[in-house]
Amino acid sequence: MIISDVDSAFRALADPTRRRILQLVANQPLSAGEIANHFQTTRPAVSQHLGVLREAGLLSESRDGSRRLYQAESMAVDDVINHLQSFWSPRLQELKRQAERKERHRHAKP
């Protein structure tokens, strides 16, 4: 588990702007200014979003001179997806068990 805590990661992903940012820097690192150019809001607002994503462990930061490059922490996003799946999988296992039980009943008394 890379992400610091699940709640902050979920909250970070709950914002559509932040999800778009994450998509932007999924394949290549981008500077804060380049990221901000993709949005209508001001640069400080984007910078704050970057802070939230970084705080949640979904983003890694590196420096290139006076610029700061951001890139998605892909394994962290995978962690969130995996957590959501394992959070939900007991429900599927239970469904499967119920189906099997019903199947056995059908065989027991036809």
Added chain:
Amino acid sequence: MIISDVDSAFRALADPTRRRILQLVANQPLSAGEIANHFQTTRPAVSQHLGVLREAGLLSESRDGSRRLYQAESMAVDDVINHLQSFWSPRLQELKRQAERKERHRHAKP
């Protein structure tokens, strides 16, 4: 796509209490009071959480006399997981493409 809109579903899942509620009613329907008994907060607070989950399409409501039974809308949760995966999969595809390109280069000039 069952869920009304992705944003509301994400925001609904961002709250840990609501995720626990969703787990509680994943396998069997429960009344609002039974659900509230699992938490320290007051019953109205839980009722509001139920409203958020229902609004997001993650919960279905049925009536049993004076009680109201809630149950997770399993396909809606699956939708969210699938959306997250397809939202993130382009990144994986790109990684794969880069790996293949690198592989071809390795073959081209050894």
Added chain:
DNA sequence: ATAGGCTGTAAGCTGTTGCTTACGTTAGCG
């Protein structure tokens, strides 16, 4: 009909979020 559960809902409060404007800071360049 009326009494009593079981519940949603309104009102009000507090903490948080997301935005903007203004300012501080660091790197690179003349």
Added chain:
DNA sequence: CGCTAACGTAAGCAACAGCTTACAGCCTAT
């Protein structure tokens, strides 16, 4: 050394989220 570009950060504000208390609406049983 200044000067500029590229940033983060503080301050302030409107909107919202989540909680509690108080109240109103059903349904059932008597």
